[in-house]
Amino acid sequence: MFLSEEADQFELPVHETGFTREELEELLSLLESNEPVGPNSGSEGSTGAVSSLEPNEPVSPNYGSEGSTRAVYSADERKKRRMESNRESARRSRWRKRMHLENVTDEINRLSIENRQLKNRVSSVMNQYHIVWRENEQLRSESVALWAKLSDLYWTLATMQPR
Template sequence: MSSVPAPQTSGSEEDAQLIVDERKRKRMLSNRESARRSRMRKQQHLDDLLSQVAQLKEENGQILMQVNLFTEQYVRLESENTVLRTQVMELTDRLRSLNSVLHLVEELSGMAMDIPEIPDPILKPWQLPCPAQPIIGIGECVPVLKVQFIV
């Protein structure tokens, strides 16, 4: 059996190798710890994003409910406005008919009457229907048809 003599190393070379090995070990531990912290940050970021997604979905649902409510209100109000416009048109036509009867009575009787113009609220919505009277409350301003006979 032949024995190979072990390479002879001096104590300082062994110490240097131990120092290098210790540095490698510390670097590996540091790298592992850094990787662990990085994974933890990544997981925290993912958790934050998932939380934000849930919050945004909830806000989106609330906004969608508001949009639906506003849409329903809009449709209801638009329908009411259509009914009111139709009623205004019908009442305006009736008033025109009454005014034409008054003009006919004026012509036949020979008596002069003060028949006011009929404002068209559809074409001129900015004009109040009864500007001579102060507006005290809602529904208290009622237009009055004045007919004066001049003899």
Template sequence: MMCFEEPVHYKATSFDDLNDIISFFQDNNLQSGSSDSIQQTQFVSSSCYFNEENERKIRRMLSNRLSARRSRLRKKKHLENMRVELNRLKVLNRNLKNRLNLFTYHRYIVSKENERLCCELILLKQRLSHLYNHSLLSIDLSNNSGHQ
């Protein structure tokens, strides 16, 4: 059966903390050497190698953490900017819909007025035609009565 451990959560490490960790490793490695001078020299040289390697690992880990933090902050800022832009576009869309509705209403009013004026034009043409025909008939009648 496999046992899973809780993930380790690291707090942000400062450069001072990093230097303290490095000096701790260096002090521990130097204090734990044997009394034999050859073994101590080999231990010190190998511990320097491990210290450099550990230092590089710790620096890289710190650099990765800082980079990840900056990336999260950039992502958070980008997300906030997108939310602001979304709200701005929603307001703009609402305003454009309102204007469209207003123009649609005005177009409807103008269309109805146009229909009314077209009907009035037809009636006036009919009336004018009737008056014209009636006046021609009157003129024709008066001309015919004068010739007889």
């Protein structure tokens, strides 16, 4: 049948539709079958939902809103489906939380490494600064000493010159 070929060709994203794989397969099988779907059809023991259709009137797969493929379920089935959906939602939520925690942990590790590297660079720059500062101080004191010698030489030279 055409629908089963489509189902084989495309992997349906269960997490986006809110249906489990089994529910999607059941819906596809209902669409492929030519059996009428109504309040009295379905599994034994299910109460069925109240419908405004006549008892012998078949229900099309598009009954309700156009393009809808939702089947009619009893209250117990709806509760079971809701519980299953909630479990799946909780599982996805735990998975997202775990992924978020892993991402945050990775970010912390990356930033810790970057912080350590920056501290090392600051330490290196500070060491260079102290070396250059000491050298500069030494050169200033040498400059003062040389200016003093030069001044003495000028005075000596000035005193030796006849007037």
